[in-house]
Amino acid sequence: MSHQETPFRAPRRLGKHLSLTALNLTSLGLAAAGLVLALAAPPAATPARADETCQSPYMAKITGNEEYIYVWTLGMEGVGDESDKLVTIDVRPDSGTYGKVVASVSVGGRHEAHHSGFTDDRRYLWAGGLDTSMIYIFDVHTNPGKPTLHKTIKTFVKDTGGAVGPHTFYALPGRMMITGLSNDKDHGGKSALVEYGNDGAFIATHWIPDPKDMRGADGQANADGYNYDARVLPRKNVMLSSSFTGWSNYMMDFGKMLQDGEAMKRFGKTVTLWDLHTRQPKQVFSVPGAPLEVRWAWGPNHNYAFTTTALTSKIWLIKEGDDGKWTAKAVADIGDPSKVPLPVDISISADDTRLWIDTFMDGTARLFDISNPEAPKQIYQKKIGAQLNMVSQSWDGNRVYFSTSLLANWDKKGADNEQFVKGYDWDGQELKHRFTVDFIKEGLGRAHLMRFGASSLYSS
Amino acid sequence: MKKSLAAAALGAAVLSAAVAAAAGAADPGLDMARTAQFDFDPPKAGTYTLPVIKPLPDGAVLDEDGKRRSLRALVAGRIALISFIYTRCSDPNGCPLATAVLYDIHDASAADRALAENLHMVSLSFDPAHDTPEVMAGFRGFDTGSGPARSEWSFLTTASQADLDPILADFDQVVRRRVDAQGKDMGLYAHQLRVYLVDRRGRVRNIYGLGFLDPRLLVADVHTLLAEERRAASQ
Numbered sequence: 008m009s010h011q012e013t014p015f016r017a018p019r020r021l022g023k024h025l026s027l028t029a030l031n032l033t034s035l036g037l038a039a040a041g042l043v044l045a046l047a048a049p050p051a052a053t054p055a056r057a058d059e060t061c062q063s064p065y066m067a068k069i070t071g072n073e074e075y076i077y078v079w080t081l082g083m084e085g086v087g088d089e090s091d092k093l094v095t096i097d098v099r100p101d102s103g104t105y106g107k108v109v110a111s112v113s114v115g116g117r118h119e120a121h122h123s124g125f126t127d128d129r130r131y132l133w134a135g136g137l138d139t140s141m142i143y144i145f146d147v148h149t150n151p152g153k154p155t156l157h158k159t160i161k162t163f164v165k166d167t168g169g170a171v172g173p174h175t176f177y178a179l180p181g182r183m184m185i186t187g188l189s190n191d192k193d194h195g196g197k198s199a200l201v202e203y204g205n206d207g208a209f210i211a212t213h214w215i216p217d218p219k220d221m222r223g224a225d226g227q228a229n230a231d232g233y234n235y236d237a238r239v240l241p242r243k244n245v246m247l248s249s250s251f252t253g254w255s256n257y258m259m260d261f262g263k264m265l266q267d268g269e270a271m272k273r274f275g276k277t278v279t280l281w282d283l284h285t286r287q288p289k290q291v292f293s294v295p296g297a298p299l300e301v302r303w304a305w306g307p308n309h310n311y312a313f314t315t316t317a318l319t320s321k322i323w324l325i326k327e328g329d330d331g332k333w334t335a336k337a338v339a340d341i342g343d344p345s346k347v348p349l350p351v352d353i354s355i356s357a358d359d360t361r362l363w364i365d366t367f368m369d370g371t372a373r374l375f376d377i378s379n380p381e382a383p384k385q386i387y388q389k390k391i392g393a394q395l396n397m398v399s400q401s402w403d404g405n406r407v408y409f410s411t412s413l414l415a416n417w418d419k420k421g422a423d424n425e426q427f428v429k430g431y432d433w434d435g436q437e438l439k440h441r442f443t444v445d446f447i448k449e450g451l452g453r454a455h456l457m458r459f460g461a462s463s464l465y466s467s
Numbered sequence: 468m469k470k471s472l473a474a475a476a477l478g479a480a481v482l483s484a485a486v487a488a489a490a491g492a493a494d495p496g497l498d499m500a501r502t503a504q505f506d507f508d509p510p511k512a513g514t515y516t517l518p519v520i521k522p523l524p525d526g527a528v529l530d531e532d533g534k535r536r537s538l539r540a541l542v543a544g545r546i547a548l549i550s551f552i553y554t555r556c557s558d559p560n561g562c563p564l565a566t567a568v569l570y571d572i573h574d575a576s577a578a579d580r581a582l583a584e585n586l587h588m589v590s591l592s593f594d595p596a597h598d599t600p601e602v603m604a605g606f607r608g609f610d611t612g613s614g615p616a617r618s619e620w621s622f623l624t625t626a627s628q629a630d631l632d633p634i635l636a637d638f639d640q641v642v643r644r645r646v647d648a649q650g651k652d653m654g655l656y657a658h659q660l661r662v663y664l665v666d667r668r669g670r671v672r673n674i675y676g677l678g679f680l681d682p683r684l685l686v687a688d689v690h691t692l693l694a695e696e697r698r699a700a701s702q
Contacts, residue, residue: 127676128641128659180676181639181661182520204520205639211518241678244507284684285515307503465643 073401073459074099075109075151076408078428079134080452081415082117087450091120093134093145093154094451095460096428096444098406106430106442108449110153114143119258119415122456124176126183126205129464131157133183134456135173137414138258140164142173142185144207151462158207164191166209170199171254175236181205186237189254196253196275197232200286215248215279216288224279226291233275238301238312239283245333246283247325249298249314250275261417274318278325280333292335294323301325302355302362304380311380315353315364320344322362322375322383339383341373342366351413352397356404363398367413370395370425372438389438393423399457400433407431407438411446412453428454496578497571497686509683513694517672523547523665524637527630528591528623531604538591538634539669541621545587546692547665548572548685551640553594553656554606560677561660566590568662569620571682573609576618579686585667586618586689593635593642594656595625638663666692 075095082090095110118136125132130148135141142160149155160166163173170187171194177184182205187198197217202210216224217232224230233250240246251257252274256264264270276295281288296319303312311326322339341364342348348366355362355377362375362383372395374387397410410428411418418424426446431438446454501507525539542549550569556562569588576582590606592598598606603622625631635642641659646652662680664673673688 128639130641180679181663181674202518206521208521210520242504242506244505244509282510282515284679284687285510287510287515 069402069459069461069464071461071463072098072100073406073461074463075460076399076428076430077123077132077145077147077154077458077460078410078446078454079120079123079456079458080446080454081120081412082113083415083426083447083452086447086452088113089117089452090115091118091136092451093123093132093143094446094454095152095154097152098408098430106444108444108451111451112145112154112156114141114156114159117415119172120453120455121414122174122176123458124183125178125458127178127180128205131205132458133176133185135176135185137172137174137188137254140171140173142203147460148465151460151465154460160203160207162209163187163201166203167199167201167212170201170212172198172257173201174234177237177239179239182210184237184239186234186248188234188251188257194254195273196234196250196256198234198253200234200237200248211286213286213288215250216291221291222288224288224291226277226293229277229293230291231275231277233277235275235297235299236301236314238303240303240310240312241283242307243310243327244283245289246281247301247303247312247314248279248281249294249301250277250279251297251299251317257414257417259416261414278314278323278335280325290333292325292333294335295319296321298323299351300353302353304355304359305357306359309359309380313353313355313362313377313380315341315350317349317351318347320348320350320366322364324380326380338381339375339385341385342369342371351395354398354400354407356400357402358404361404363400363407365391365395365398365409367394367396372398372407372409387436391429392427393425394419397454397456399459401459405433406441407433408457410454410457412455415453418453426451426453428457496575497683499683502681504678505681505683509681509687512687512690515691516695517664517688517691520671520674523663523669523671524634526625526634526637528625528634529600531600531607531622533600535626536623538589538623541623542587542589542665543669544667545619546585546667546689547587547589547663548689549589549591549663549665551593551635551638551642551658551661552590553592553658554598554602555594555654557655561658564677564680565660565662568680568682568685572686573617573620575682575686577615580616581693582618582686582689583616585693588618588620590620590622591634592622592624593631593640593658595627595631597654598624600624664688664692667696 078094080094090113092113097104097109118141119138121137123134132145132147134143140163144158145154146157147154169191172188173185175186183203185201200213215232215234216222235249235251237248274297278292278294280290296316298314301314314323320341321337324338325335341350349368351367353364360378362377364373370392375383376386377383391409396413400407428444430441528538550565552562643657645655662675
């Protein structure tokens with residue numbers, strides 16, 4: 008049982024409440040009998056069996072095989088309509104179009120499409136553009152095999168008081184937590200966490216603590232104000248945010264940036280611990296080298312999370328000690344850090360024993376044994392392509408999907424600019440290729456974040 | 468002299484209640500112990516803010532006597548916790564959980580005057596065909612006329628699906644009727660568990676679902692709204 012599936016918590020004084028009326032007792036009796044029904048045909052809040060492992064714990068879960076992969080795709084000059092689009096790939100095992108693109112909805116223009124995330128009821132998929140700060144909300148429940156554009160938020164910068172580059176979309180009850188990557192003052196890395204209601208209305212901005220405004224957090228010497236990903240552990244009432252770089256860097260040509268000494272100084276070096284309920288930052292940890300994706304362990308007593316640093320190629324463990332204090336420390340190298348393999352997306356297994364890590368530069372998927380979170384060990388690797396960015400695995404770990412694009416101006420050039428989504432089966436020993444969708448040949452663009460869909464979410 | 472002593476004692480009691488209310492976390496009626504699902508000490512009330520999420524939706528509801536009421540008018544003037552349920556719910560992570568949490572808060576209000584006087588809880592059914600006013604009155608499960616004062620708790624339903632649908636839509640509360648393999652109605656619903664916190668001015672200030680339904684957090688939020696009101700009144 009993971010923290011994703013909060014078990015029934017009896018009222019703190021249940022005995023008192025059981026002195027109810029006959030009708031109420033009947034109702035409770037029905038509820039007890041209904042448990043069997045629930046196991047036979049799980050309603051929304053029951054354990055997942057085949058969902059992604061990096062989703063918000065508040066979200067409705069796929070309880071069977073994922074049916075569709077929604078790929079938030081960057082428009083690419085000279086490819087198709089050259090616009091950002093949401094691409095739907097059919098992954099129903101018995102489908103005649105398995106491994107094929109079955110739908111595509113273009114939003115018009117290029118906005119630096121990057122990440123996306125479902126609302127907690129999973130009816131809508133929010134997707135952001137890092138360049139223009141546009142947010143596109145797709146209806147994925149009316150026809151899960153053919154999403155449609157439902158709403159567009161064009162006022163992110165104005166709403167938030169200057170945050171730029173909506174990145175992570177993380178579902179909380181009735182609302183969306185969004186990380187900004189930059190700001191409209193200097194287009195650097197100082198940014199904020201932002202909340203919108205599921206209806207698309209702005210709620211609040213929470214700026215990342217920086218040395219000039221720590222907002223009550225400890226760790227002033229570490230603070231940089233930068234932001235990237237956000238993930239929560241509600242059981243401990245904590246949230247972590249990580250740090251990348253601002254608009255001036257993520258929109259710059261990668262080769263040019265590497266030669267720009269000043270630009271290379273403008274990368275995040277922090278992870279921030281927050282009080283989840285109050286949204287107050289509590290502590291800023293020093294995690295140098297641009298810590299990107301954050302993944303909490305799932306185990307009911309596993310009070311820790313992992314992140315990886317893009318520039319220094321390390322796995323970091325953020326963990327609560329027996330004394331209740333949280334710490335961050337590097338626990339393993341990823342490949343040879345001196346060669347800068349550039350670790351990007353990561354995916355933790357549902358049993359907390361495995362961590363997939365993609366390294367962009369060598370196009371390689373690496374699997375780490377994290378059974379001992381203090382000492383991860385690489386146990387497998389496979390070259391997937393010339394470049395590799397995102398990885399998503401099914402809840403049971405049997406299926407793993409990969410995509411290629413990092414950022415439009417950071418992707419490789421020429422023949423190495425492969426753009427694909429590849430699906431594999433994982434048998435515990437070997438990745439076995441199932442399908443490839445070539446996003447250039449298909450006239451789609453640069454394949455970035457993948458999210459799972461299923462019609463079973465919206466039927467009985 | 469006796470009168471002034473009595474007045475002083477009363478004043479001290481009021482002050483004590485006010486202090487307890489302001490502290491929130493110190494409410495004597497609420498079990499403040501950590502649990503496996505909520506393994507943390509809750510934040511102190513009044514030390515944080517709750518942003519405005521949206522206006523409280525309105526709609527026609529039926530009270531336990533079958534009287535047609537406006538939901539917004541019913542809770543006007545008090546802080547409200549509104550929970551969408553149906554009495555036949557079989558999901559232990561669903562309606563029974565939300566109702567259990569409200570029971571905890573209702574119990575706590577007996578020892579927390581600020582809660583008793585300022586909080587109005589609502590359990591609103593989304594199964595009007597089964598959950599008639601009579602069923603909701605029976606579902607209440609406690610006597611409203613005895614014991615110390617507690618927060619008011621209304622058990623509401625609607626006259627029809629037509630009255631219910633716009634309320635669900637405005638709250639963004641997802642409810643789906645479940646059918647079996649033969650398409651037969653199972654009398655059950657798949658639904659997104661939601662409880663809404665509404666301030667005295669009729670604005671939604673928090674939304675709780677699985678993982679957040681810790682009565683300590685809900686009570687801290689109610690006291691945070693009360694502290695906000697005190698600050699506003701003193702300015």
